[in-house]
Amino acid sequence: MKSKDIQNFQNTVLDWYKHNKREFLWRRETPEPFLTLVSEVMLQQTQTSRVAEKLPVFFEQFPTIFALAEASNADIIRAWKGMGYNNRALRLRDAARLIGERYNGQIPQSLDELLALPGIGRYTATALMSFSFKIDIAVVDVNIRRVYSRIFFKMETTASVAPEKEINEIADMIYPKNQSSEWHQAIMDIGALYCTARQPECKKCPLQIFCISAGAMIEYTSPKRAEPSYNGIPRRIWRGRTVELLRSASILTSESINHFLFGEFATQDDHKWIRQVLLTLEKDGIILQNENVVQLREN
Ligand code: SF4
Incomplete structure (x- = not known):
């Protein structure tokens, strides 16, 4: 973009934000x-x-x-x-x-x-x-990276993103100085409301005229990375269920966890799976296991 276009782009983003920003509890003029x-x-x-x-x-x-x-x-x-x-x-x-x-x-x-x-x-x-702290600095999260990728580089599919190094260069150059906070929150809002990961709404997007990829991407979802699972349920869900039991019951045995999660006819494989889940929770410092007793870790 030429410098005149950059200025026009910045004004469009900030003006859109002034009238359309999303309100959140954590979004204040200068949040603590x-x-x-x-x-x-x-x-x-x-x-x-x-x-x-x-x-x-x-x-x-x-x-x-x-x-x-x-x-x-x-x-x-x-x-x-x-x-x-x-x-x-x-x-x-x-x-x-x-x-x-x-x-x-x-x-x-x-x-x-x-x-x-x-x-x-x-x-x-x-x-x-x-x-x-209102410091002038570039902020890049997954949403900002996606929006910058599409605006400044020709993206073939909705799953494509530009290389990190190039995005960081754009990020350092594009935000208006002294307005880092409003700018980055504006780009995040446009990413959430229009430039979504799977189905961007280019026709309604306020940045359409600046965007190289507008209306030209093929919708594509990258296959998810395989996560260990059991009975078709990912391990993080089993971990969540186990922690949930411990939140309400404080102390349990691994047998009672099995019983709660699988019922009275829990198989050897069920037991084995829960033992693995408990080990990952223990390794992460979330629970303590002592002999057969399981509890949330206090410290
Ligand atoms: S025009 Fe489409 S691809 Fe470009 S920023 Fe807007 S929503 Fe994203």
């Missing part, structure tokens, strides 16, 4: 860093509607970094109910502990310090810097 940290970790693998429901309850229980730092494994996993991927919750609590110890409860503002915190990847770190 703790609010951004928790909401971004939740949003990593959970739908926005579920996060909107869970966030106020979470902050009631853990109103500060220090309160979160004190949470036991069992506390945080119970509080994470309904969100899935419990490891995220443990890493978030571990990050709160480090922020408490190293930075007296203040979330650091530099990229290196943020990246050194458990569970904080480049996207979450740059989102914090851009949204809460």
Whole structure:
């Protein structure tokens, strides 16, 4: 794009955002860093509607970094109910502990310090810097990468994305300086409302006139990576069911877990599968197994 077109593109994006942005609890003029940290970790693998429901309850229980730092494994996993991927919750609590110890409860503002915190990847770190600290920095998540790929590179199918290096170059160059926060949230909204992964709505998209791939992509869904499964149900669902049982019952035996999950006629294969599931949960620090007793890990 020529510089005049870039300016026109930026104005179109920001003007669209001014009138059409999505409203969320975590989207404020300058959101508290703790609010951004928790909401971004939740949003990593959970739908926005579920996060909107869970966030106020979470902050009631853990109103500060220090309160979160004190949470036991069992506390945080119970509080994470309904969100899935419990490891995220443990890493978030571990990050709160480090922020408490190293930075007296203040979330650091530099990229290196943020990246050194458990569970904080480049996207979450740059989102914090851009949204809460108003630092001029490029933010790239999977949605922004998809939108930039389609606008600036000719994508053959809806599953294609441009190479990371090229996207990062575009990302650094394209956002208007001093408006990193609004810009990136605008691109995310356009990605969620029009430029979706499977069926982009190019005809309605406000960026259609700037987009090289508009209306020209073949719809294609990449085959999902095979995940270990049992009885046709992926392991993460079995893990979720097991943690759910432990949330309400505190302590169980592996036999009783089998009984709850498979009924009284559980087979040897069922037992074997649940033993594997329990081992993965133990390895991730979510449960403790002592002889035959299973419980959520306290610390
Ligand atoms: S025109 Fe289509 S492909 Fe391009 S940004 Fe909009 S929705 Fe995405």
